[in-house]
Amino acid sequence: MQILEQLFSQFGVTWPKFIAQTIIFIVVYWFLNKFAFGPIVNVLAERRRRIAEAQDNAEKVKQQLADAEARYKEILSKADHEAKALIDEARASAEAVREKRVQEAIAEAEGVIRKAHESIEQDRRKMEADVKTAMVGLVAATTAKVTGKVLTADDQKRLNDETIKEIAA
Numbered sequence: 660m661q662i663l664e665q666l667f668s669q670f671g672v673t674w675p676k677f678i679a680q681t682i683i684f685i686v687v688y689w690f691l692n693k694f695a696f697g698p699i700v701n702v703l704a705e706r707r708r709r710i711a712e713a714q715d716n717a718e719k720v721k722q723q724l725a726d727a728e729a730r731y732k733e734i735l736s737k738a739d740h741e742a743k744a745l746i747d748e749a750r751a752s753a754e755a756v757r758e759k760r761v762q763e764a765i766a767e768a769e770g771v772i773r774k775a776h777e778s779i780e781q782d783r784r785k786m787e788a789d790v791k792t793a794m795v796g797l798v799a800a801t802t803a804k805v806t807g808k809v810l811t812a813d814d815q816k817r818l819n820d821e822t823i824k825e826i827a828a
Contacts, residue, residue: 795819 667677795818802818 791823795822798822 667673798818
């Protein structure tokens, strides 16, 4: 203890001052620990917790963003597929409508051609009938002039029948 007293006296430390300084140091340390270090440590701990929470939230947001992007690509792919299907369907529908219209036009043209043939056939029959009538009249008139006699109704009928048979043959 002697050495300790000698050492203290050499540095100018006295026991009463040393004890007082130690007590003051303990009181200041306790005061700083309670009112300064404690709140600062709590603030730092709270800050660490918030940073960790923010990092967790950032990871969650990154994951949600990746999920959203995957859904976006999936929806976009699905919409593209549906659009292509609609375009193909529209093309097929347009082709079917075009084919139907072509068939309708062909049927209408065939109907017009058939009506034209029927009309031509009717006109031909009418002309044949007109020619037969004119021929019968000419034959009767010619026969009357050649023979020089007036033909009776029975003679005209017989000449008409013969002429019609010969024209038909």
